[in-house]
Amino acid sequence: MTELSNKNFINTISSKIPLILLFVSILNDYDFNHLGLKYFSFNFSYILIFYYSVKKSESLGYSYIFIAGLFNDVVGGTPIGLTSLIYLIICVAASYLRNITLRPSLIKDGIFFLITILIVNSLLFVALNFIFNYELNYFDQIINITYTFLLYFLFSNLFDIFENYFVGSNNVR
């Protein structure tokens, strides 16, 4: 009985890990600045949201994603609600991909992810630059998009391993 309740507890915690990761990544603002790399930055939350929205949408609730976006706005100092909108657009794209996909493949997901982040970053750039008068470096945005796209493949595999071996859900799409 105790063993069963322990297993349930571990399963509950494991299933909440993506959510914890999302909030930790937002509150911590993972950017690897301390490495002193000038031309390196990526958006971990984009990867996480897209991956879990595509493969296991129940792991990250849309409401939590919305709240995470609000938190990110506070941390980043951007207009409140903007990141939530961006995150939700990623969710829409991921949901659409899930609906239309019959045979999932990492390459297709990656390409769709690239298109999605190109669109959302363009929206972000337009909104911040032209509506809210924020200064953004176009080059930095490109760097960010490139690394986010490239690292999607790595993190996608890592999340697959995590889901298959730690959470034990072999039904990850």
Add this chain to the structure above:
Amino acid sequence: METSRDDFVIAIRSAFLKKGAQQRFSLLSLILFSIIFLILGSLNFKAINYVKITIKEIVYRSSFIVSGPENFIKDSYFTIQNHKNLYKENEKNKSELAKLKSKDLSNKFIILENQRLKNIIDDYVSESDAVVAKVLSDKGSPFLKSIIINKGSKQGLYLGMIAMDGEYLVGKVVEVNYLSSRVLLLSDLNSKIPVTLEPGGLLSILSGTGEDHGVIQYTKKYKEIQSQSIIYTSGTSGLFKAGIPIGRINSNFLGDGKKVEFFSDFSQLRFVKIFSFIKNGAE
């Protein structure tokens, strides 16, 4: 064509409106929420400001806790970097220290050797603090070539100290008062100091003449004295350090008494430096 369009519409509608197993709100409603937040936020709506303040409070406090592990990693990274640098720096310092130690050893050897040699020749190896004194008056009498300076025993002057004009010897202190002293110039008739003539290293005595020049006396090797020879103190009297320049042999006057032109013009003295040379262990 019609079917694929329908599929697209269905997929989009599903994406926007379909709620998952544990979703309370549809994506569309949350997107609308976000847009409302954005608009009201940009209009400085009070309720949104309160929400913002509340979120900030939560975020700032929780980010402190959440950033703990990352800060630990960061600190560890910097510590490792510092350790790596420390190792390199230590290696560099070690090699530099080894070089400096070897240099220091050779310097110490030179210093010790110098002191030993000076002790052998009984030379002065250090000098006391110099006192710069102003010349109050100079006695132009042919019987007394001396100057009065404005420093005395109050400033630590005592009998036998030497007076220099720059690097050239001009005389020695022969009278010390509380606030003034008298310096007997080398040109005075009573001034006699042991000197060396270079080149040749000829030892002799330089005597004052009562005029503005001196003469070389008490040597049997007058013929060996070359014109333009330089006169230095020999240091044999125990009063002066060896090697202080005094003057030059005047080539126009090469009689029995060799005439010496002083490097310093005694009639133009305004300030002189007074000090003494101390032997090692004399203090």
